[in-house]
Amino acid sequence: xxxxxxxxxxxxxxxxxxxxxxxxxxxxxxxxxxxxxxxxxxxxxxxxxxxxxxxxxxxxxxxxxxxxxxxxxxxxxxxxxxxxxxxxxxxxxxxxxxxxxxxxxxxxxxxxxxxxxxxxxxxxxxxxxxxxxxxxx
Numbered sequence: 001x002x003x004x005x006x007x008x009x010x011x012x013x014x015x016x017x018x019x020x021x022x023x024x025x026x027x028x029x030x031x032x033x034x035x036x037x038x039x040x041x042x043x044x045x046x047x048x049x050x051x052x053x054x055x056x057x058x059x060x061x062x063x064x065x066x067x068x069x070x071x072x073x074x075x076x077x078x079x080x081x082x083x084x085x086x087x088x089x090x091x092x093x094x095x096x097x098x099x100x101x102x103x104x105x106x107x108x109x110x111x112x113x114x115x116x117x118x119x120x121x122x123x124x125x126x127x128x129x130x131x132x133x134x135x136x137x
Contacts, residue, residue: 019125024059026056033052034051043069083095099123099129
């Protein structure tokens with residue numbers, strides 16, 4: 001079994017996934033637009049370039065997402081996507097700084113009793129993240 005977060009955006013999915021690809025050193029596997037969809041699925045005419053399905057591979061895992069119509073969009077709440085155990089403190093700091101740029105830091109990246117570094121941030125696209133660089137066992 002594999003769990004994959006599926007993030008919802010209000011028209012910014014493509015920009016977000018290009019950012020996540022760069023931030024996490026991943027590879028975009030899919031950016032399917034509404035214009036490329038098969039069959040009938042009504043969307044506003046100006047939504048052809050919005051993303052129906054996105055996927056970025058990061059370290060053997062998938063992060064998924066899509067744009068939803070404005071009337072269906074709800075601000076993300078009740079969860080954080082966690083980036084666990086980057087290879088070293090400097091990598092955790094780099095990732096956190098990238099996510100925090102034009103975002104909102106909820107808890108600065110800092111040492112805690114369970115981690116060398118831990119912090120919480122909502123990125124510029126409205127997605128909540130936790131970065132956790134654990135202590136060696």
